[in-house]
Amino acid sequence: MIPIKRITSAMLIITATLCGCSQHDEFVEDIDNNPNNLNEVPIVFQLEPNYSSSTRSVDDSFDPRMGKPEEQQVNNVRIYLFDAPTGLFVKSVFFTKLTDLATDGFGNRIFETESVLVPQGTYNIFVTANTTRVINKKKQAEFLADIDSLTYVRGQIEDISGGILMTNRAIENANTVIQNNTNTSTTTPTENVVHITLERVLARLDIAKAYDSFQLTNENSQLYATVTLDGHYLVNLPKYYYTYRHTSVLTSLDVPAWNLNNNFGTVNDVNGYVIDPYFFNKTIDATTFNNSDKYYVNFFGDYNKEAVPWSMFLPASGGVPQFKTVYCLENCALAPAQKMGYTTGVIFRAILQPAMNSVYQLKNGVLSPLNDPAQYPEVLYYCNYKFYNSAEALAAGIGVTSLTGADLSAYQAKKFEKTDDGYRCYYTYWIRHLDNFKPSEMGVMEFAIVRNNWYQMLISNITGLGYSDLPINTDTPVEGETYLKVVINVKPWVFRDINVVL
Numbered sequence: 001m002i003p004i005k006r007i008t009s010a011m012l013i014i015t016a017t018l019c020g021c022s023q024h025d026e027f028v029e030d031i032d033n034n035p036n037n038l039n040e041v042p043i044v045f046q047l048e049p050n051y052s053s054s055t056r057s058v059d060d061s062f063d064p065r066m067g068k069p070e071e072q073q074v075n076n077v078r079i080y081l082f083d084a085p086t087g088l089f090v091k092s093v094f095f096t097k098l099t100d101l102a103t104d105g106f107g108n109r110i111f112e113t114e115s116v117l118v119p120q121g122t123y124n125i126f127v128t129a130n131t132t133r134v135i136n137k138k139k140q141a142e143f144l145a146d147i148d149s150l151t152y153v154r155g156q157i158e159d160i161s162g163g164i165l166m167t168n169r170a171i172e173n174a175n176t177v178i179q180n181n182t183n184t185s186t187t188t189p190t191e192n193v194v195h196i197t198l199e200r201v202l203a204r205l206d207i208a209k210a211y212d213s214f215q216l217t218n219e220n221s222q223l224y225a226t227v228t229l230d231g232h233y234l235v236n237l238p239k240y241y242y243t244y245r246h247t248s249v250l251t252s253l254d255v256p257a258w259n260l261n262n263n264f265g266t267v268n269d270v271n272g273y274v275i276d277p278y279f280f281n282k283t284i285d286a287t288t289f290n291n292s293d294k295y296y297v298n299f300f301g302d303y304n305k306e307a308v309p310w311s312m313f314l315p316a317s318g319g320v321p322q323f324k325t326v327y328c329l330e331n332c333a334l335a336p337a338q339k340m341g342y343t344t345g346v347i348f349r350a351i352l353q354p355a356m357n358s359v360y361q362l363k364n365g366v367l368s369p370l371n372d373p374a375q376y377p378e379v380l381y382y383c384n385y386k387f388y389n390s391a392e393a394l395a396a397g398i399g400v401t402s403l404t405g406a407d408l409s410a411y412q413a414k415k416f417e418k419t420d421d422g423y424r425c426y427y428t429y430w431i432r433h434l435d436n437f438k439p440s441e442m443g444v445m446e447f448a449i450v451r452n453n454w455y456q457m458l459i460s461n462i463t464g465l466g467y468s469d470l471p472i473n474t475d476t477p478v479e480g481e482t483y484l485k486v487v488i489n490v491k492p493w494v495f496r497d498i499n500v501v502l
Helices: 140-147 391-398 405-410
Strands: 022-024 040-047 077-083 089-095 099-103 109-112 116-119 121-129 166-168 176-178 192-196 198-200 202-209 213-217 223-235 246-249 272-275 324-329 345-354 359-363 366-369 379-383 386-388 414-419 422-430 453-462 484-490 494-501
Touching: 077 140, 089 116, 121 140, 121 192, 176 192, 202 223, 213 453, 223 386, 223 453, 345 453, 359 391, 366 391, 379 391, 386 391
Parallel strands: 040 192, 202 453, 359 386, 453 494
Antiparallel strands: 022 089, 040 116, 077 089, 077 121, 099 109, 121 166, 121 176, 166 198, 202 324, 213 223, 223 345, 246 272, 345 422, 359 366, 379 386, 379 414, 414 422, 453 484, 484 494
16 A cells, blocks of 8 residues: 655645654545455645636636635545545545645645555545544445535534535546555655645635615715615525535536536536535526525525514725625526526615705795604605605605505606614625626626635625515526625635625
């Protein structure tokens, strides 16, 4: 067998060359009919960052970020080796004592393990980090079918003190050849080096606001309202994930010639998708989708504004936004199925305060300003930068005799109900992974959450009034008008900076 020596942690932006003592072979089985079983040679497993030259930002970025120390930690690593031609299990090696050696030119940490002997052969190599779970299966297909039974189930993960589960991109370590590289001048075998890239199975989402309040002005730069954001709520958070990332090329929702054992790796530039465990359940017609199997936590279709556990924004400190961090699982869909019922998003809650001289009343058939906030009604109507204290006043402002509920939409009018805090309004933002810069055309992987990506969302501006009540329609496409201006960063961590305009 071949000694495994080093491991370097990666795409998390750690290069971990894991060192020290190891626990070996909880389950060991020799490969049938392998004439090289007894020919053992030394191996070095090196885990290191993978800076792809690919221009497809769904996968990689040249703007990597280190993140928090607890996001980088590698507490243990387990390596599974399967014979590539037969798919039979050969060996697993578990490392727990890791020695931090150095950092590379990118600031990535490097660790190292002791050497381990492995039989010569051609292997498919699967790696897990930060989990003590061991999968005892004799075949690769059985291993892959079993390992995905481990999940986070809560949808939103805030405690990562024990380390984030990390895995390698299996396609990059498929058909790895291990052979005896004996130096001609000595009988001592030369250590083989196997490079392994680790990536976190979680995505990171940071949310902050640039200011506590935002002033809304008309086309003449006149103030007509102030909006204060006071909370947010994440919706459509998946509970399950594939341990090893899966991808496919798709042009329809028909399940392709795809299986759990083969479709690993990078995302094709043309019609390439990351596949999550629920991908093929996300039908293009989502009118009847009600999350009956409870795949999503905080399902958008169940949203109730009176019962939402809002998490409050932190105030800016010295002009520096204070980001709230949460972790979640990847969530992807075919482009036509990127709907409000499936896509991970954020609901923002706000208090709206009309500006002086922007609220009108109808008195004796004449519209005039109502400047005493104590006289503002329970329901305010809004249209074209002006507020009205009644439907009759709104009709007069628009220039019609009367208005029905349907007319409100036709005239792009809104009504806002008063609460104990003031007039409520809401904004939605659906997490964008790639921007095709075509507002009327849904792009491939445009709205998605992908593992090992860091989505940083800063609400930098608000340019209009949000919803008075949220349109809970699961079939509504998420591509459309938004009044949020968001700066988004996605970075190995792949960092994505999102600039949101509300």
